[in-house]
Amino acid sequence: MGGRVTATPAHARPGGPPLRVATLGYQTWGHRTLQALIDSDHEVVLAITHPKSEHVYEQMWADSVADLAAENGVPVHVANKPDDAFKAALAEAAPDIIVANNWRTWLPAEVFDAPKYGTLNIHDSLLPKYTGFSPLIWALINGEEEVGLTAHLMDEELDAGDIVLQRSTTVGPTDTVTDLFHRTIDMIGPITLDALDLIASGRTDWTPQDRSQATFFHKRAPQDSHVDWSWPAEVIERFVRAQSDPYPNAFAEFKGQRIRILKASVSRGHYGGTPGRVFIQEDDGMVIVAGPDAWSGKNKGLRIERVRLDDGSEYTAAEFFPHGGGYLT
CATH class of the missing domain: 3.40.50.170 (Formyl transferase, N-terminal domain)
Incomplete structure (x- = not known):
């Protein structure tokens, strides 16, 4: 710049x-x-x-x-x-x-x-x-x-x-x-x-x-970068790419802290449950349940691969999510 x-x-x-x-x-x-x-x-x-x-x-x-x-x-x-x-x-x-x-x-x-x-x-x-x-x-x-x-x-x-x-x-x-x-x-x-x-x-x-x-x-504000897990995974994946560095990154909250999603992809498998659930490891990422009808089990999930915290530290999905459980909000 x-x-x-x-x-x-x-x-x-x-x-x-x-x-x-x-x-x-x-x-x-x-x-x-x-x-x-x-x-x-x-x-x-x-x-x-x-x-x-x-x-x-x-x-x-x-x-x-x-x-x-x-x-x-x-x-x-x-x-x-x-x-x-x-x-x-x-x-x-x-x-x-x-x-x-x-x-x-x-x-x-x-x-x-x-x-x-x-x-x-x-x-x-x-x-x-x-x-x-x-x-x-x-x-x-x-x-x-x-x-x-x-x-x-x-x-x-x-x-x-x-x-x-x-x-x-x-x-x-x-x-x-x-x-x-x-x-x-x-x-x-x-x-x-x-x-x-x-x-x-x-x-x-x-x-x-x-x-x-x-x-x-309209002009964008910080709230416009907040992920809505009821969206389809393919939309959230584009949402992440649409806010690459140096733009304010797409983010969510997990266990009281904000995580910025730097890299993500659409899962291979179909996953069901509640939108935002940190579910299961797939390849090099952690799958998050997503979609407006996630209860059906017919949706792909969002596979998070890399995140950044507010202090600037970065983690792979395996480092930050060693196992499933909890929710991104």
Whole structure:
């Protein structure tokens, strides 16, 4: 986390004039967007970013937009929301277009409509699905076969504007959210510059979103990482992969202490009883009974293979669960 992004070669555009671009961005997502624009032949006239935050999800992937802008002579404005100083800085910069990525607060139409070409937003989901927060985590939990990025024009509804471009990557059976983060973060520069090329060329035939297919997800909190053992084992297994390091891990309580589940898989056998029961060793793991109808004995269990405690110590399942008995809650 926090390392400098390696510069990519200057982008050779197929047509249309270079644009004056202002960016609204935060963390590594905003950093990658700004880096791509700096390396292109567009003129970056302003970078607006949020102040540093103590929120756990905002301390990860925390490459600094402000530092990158300052290192490259780009004017910087730091703000939480579009107040008068924000609007004045933007008006003085007079961009042809704003490019936003991971901007965290609401923008009024007087901001996103102000430039000639409006505002291009880069969102890390295949819209209209997974609008809002932490789309990669929720997509992996839900078993989506692919994830990706959408470059769309901003309007008054969150993540709802017309689509300029989409790019996707396949989700593999063992992919973690960290794997998906790295693959999608590498797509930011190309999709941003390709979308700007289309806009600069005069194209306006963008694809409206089918809002009947939209899903909106809230900002994650610690409780959202708590395992529910009434879920099917295959969902819990994805839930664990969706919260790989450095994200807050999936967790449960056992005998008064919190355990973070670092590695798990779906059991080979079918197991019955009460959800959350620490049941039996299978291969290199301990099977936990799971599922909405666990009493039927028709469900697979979750085979926990590695855990971490709050003090940072890690254990294999055999070390932490030498035998069955007790419940994870």
